[in-house]
Every structure is written in structure tokens, then in C-alpha cells.
Amino acid sequence: MSTELRRIPGVGERAASRLEELGYTTIASLKGQDPEEIYNRDCLLEGAPVDRRQLYVYRCAVYFASTEHPDPEKLKWWNWKDQPQPVSFIPAVQKSQLQTISRLADIIWHEHYRGILSDEQIDYMVKNFQSFDAMCEQRKNEGYQYFLIRLEEDVGYMALKLEENRIFLSKLYLSRQARGQGLASRAIAYIEDMCRENGLGGIWLTVNRYNQDSIAVYEHLGFRRAYESKTDIGGGFFMDDYIMEKEVS
Numbered sequence: 001m002s003t004e005l006r007r008i009p010g011v012g013e014r015a016a017s018r019l020e021e022l023g024y025t026t027i028a029s030l031k032g033q034d035p036e037e038i039y040n041r042d043c044l045l046e047g048a049p050v051d052r053r054q055l056y057v058y059r060c061a062v063y064f065a066s067t068e069h070p071d072p073e074k075l076k077w078w079n080w081k082d083q084p085q086p087v088s089f090i091p092a093v094q095k096s097q098l099q100t101i102s103r104l105a106d107i108i109w110h111e112h113y114r115g116i117l118s119d120e121q122i123d124y125m126v127k128n129f130q131s132f133d134a135m136c137e138q139r140k141n142e143g144y145q146y147f148l149i150r151l152e153e154d155v156g157y158m159a160l161k162l163e164e165n166r167i168f169l170s171k172l173y174l175s176r177q178a179r180g181q182g183l184a185s186r187a188i189a190y191i192e193d194m195c196r197e198n199g200l201g202g203i204w205l206t207v208n209r210y211n212q213d214s215i216a217v218y219e220h221l222g223f224r225r226a227y228e229s230k231t232d233i234g235g236g237f238f239m240d241d242y243i244m245e246k247e248v249s
Contacts, residue, residue, distance in 0.1 A: 004025075004027055005019055005020070005024070005027065007027065008027060008030075008060070009077070010057045010060045010076070010077035011061055015058075015061075018042055018045070018054075019058075021045060022038060027064070028065065029065075030062050031062075031065045032066055033062050033065075035062045036055070038058045038062075039054060039055040042054060049177035051180055052082070052177060052178075052181060053179075053180035056078065056080040056081050056180070057077045059077075060074070060075065060079075081182070084186075085151045085152070087151055087183060088148075088149075088150045089147045089148075089149060089158070089190050090147060091147055092146040092147060092148050097148055098132055098135050098136065098139075099132055100148065101130075101135065101146055101148060102132040104156065104175065105130035105157070106126055108156070108173045108175060108176075109122055109126050109130065109173070110126075111176060112173065113208075113211075116210050121235075121237045124233075124235045124237055125233070125237075128234070128235075129233075130171075142161070143161050144159050144160065144161050146158070146159050147159075149178075149183060151178065155177070155183070156172075156175055156183065158171055158172040158173070158187055158191075160194070162194075162198060162200065165201055166200050166248075167195055167198075167202075167203050167204075168203075169204070169205040172184065172187055172205075184217055184221065188203070188222075191203055196248065200248070201249075202246055202247045203248060204226070204244065205218070205243075205244050206239070206241040206242070206244075207241060208240065209228065209240050209242055210240070215242065215244075219244075221246070223246045224246070225243070225244055226243045226245045228241070
């Protein structure tokens with residue numbers, strides 16, 4: 001692989017390799033190109049939506065290649081993020097909304113946890129905790145509230161439980177194409193507002209100990225690892241988690 005593309009700020013080994021596969025073998029070859037087209041071709045090559053942060057890297061790379069005296073601030077890929085879209089957190093109280101969440105869960109969990117949990121455990125957890133019937137039971141008898149996360153379409157969901165002194169964030173999942181747009185941060189801000197409105201002092205959640213990407217996101221959002229927990233969830237399966245907490249004032 002050519003090392004020339006690695007001279008572009010933000011372009012790592014994966015991005016450089018993929019750009020070469022797409023026919024961009026030099027910095028000059030990126031001059032005047034359309035980053036959106038590069039990203040769309042990348043998705044086609046992958047056979048699935050690529051993390052949207054890759055688009056931000058491509059925007060930065062094209063700017064670098066096309067600009068004689070680039071602004072140093074514009075050579076930071078995160079400054080090429082999409083402008084925030086209006087996001088809605090919609091209480092899921094109707095049958096059709098819970099069915100939508102169930103479909104999202106089936107897709108997201110099998111994509112998100114592959115390589116962390118076995119396929120058998122993912123199937124078991126989706127069936128027992130994220131099926132339509134399971135969510136109805138959680139809402140009716142266990143005090144959980146479900147929310148759809150919507151941009152122009154439904155892109156994720158979350159589940160909360162208001163406890164005596166804090167909120168338990170049971171679920172927060174986003175479709176692959178919706179990640180990298182700051183939605184997790186906006187969801188946490190929404191929950192923080194719920195804490196304040198209800199006089200609660202914080203948020204807690206569980207995250208798989210081997211789910212490094214999610215752990216990093218939550219730590220970036222101000223959560224700390226409080227302790228470890230291993231829970232028998234039946235079927236011969238266990239959840240090996242960190243308990244993470246965030247105070248809200």
C-alpha cells in the first residue's frame with residue numbers, strides 16, 4: 001500500500017487502504033472529488049452502511065488535497081461532521097412503535113454484538129429482552145419507558161427506568177448509519193433533563209466489559225466505571241458488565 005495517503009491528516013490505515021481500493025492512490029487524485037460519492041462507493045464496497053465518521057475523514061481528505069493553504073482547524077476530521085439534524089425522542093406507547101423498536105433491536109443487536117457475544121446468546125437476549133412481548137411486559141409490570149430516536153426516520157431507541165434517586169438507562173442503541181452524529185450525547189442530555197425535572201441525582205447503566213467502543217463513548221460523556229457485575233440471564237448465559245454512573249446536578 002502507498003504511504004502517500006497517510007500524509008493526509010485523519011487518514012489512518014483503514015481509510016488509506018479503502019481509498020486505494022476505490023481508485024484514489026495519490027493525494028492529487030482526491031483533488032476536486034465529491035466526498036459523499038466516495039463514502040457511498042465505500043458503503044457499496046463494504047456491502048453495508050459504513051460508520052458515518054468515515055465520511056468526515058473523506059471530507060477532510062478532499063479539502064486537504066484541494067486547498068493550497070489549508071486552515072489548520074479544517075484539518076481535524078471531526079470539524080467536518082454533519083450539521084446537527086433535529087432529533088426527536090418519542091415515547092413508545094403504541095403497539096406499532098414497540099414493533100418498530102423490536103425490528104430495530106433485532107438488526108442492531110446482531111450487528112453490534114457480533115464478535116463480543118455468541119450468535120446464540122444474541123438470539124437469546126433479543127428474544128427474551130427485546131422482542132415485542134418482552135417490551136410490553138417490561139412496560140406494564142417493570143416500570144420501563146421506551147423511546148424511539150428519530151431523525152427523518154427511526155434510527156434507534158432507548159429504554160429508561162426512573163428509580164428512587166436516579167434513572168437506569170437500560171438501553172441506548174443506534175443504527176449503524178446514525179452513529180457518529182452526536183446522537184448519544186443528545187440522548188444523554190435528554191435523560192439529564194428528565195433527572196432534573198424529577199429531582200433525581202444521576203444516571204446509571206450497564207455495558208459489556210468487552211464493548212470497548214461503547215465504554216469509550218460513555219466515558220467521553222462523563223460516565224465513570226463504578227464496579228463490575230456478572231449476571232446470570234438464564235439459558236446458560238451470563239452478562240459480564242461494567243456498572244457506569246454519572247451524577248446530574
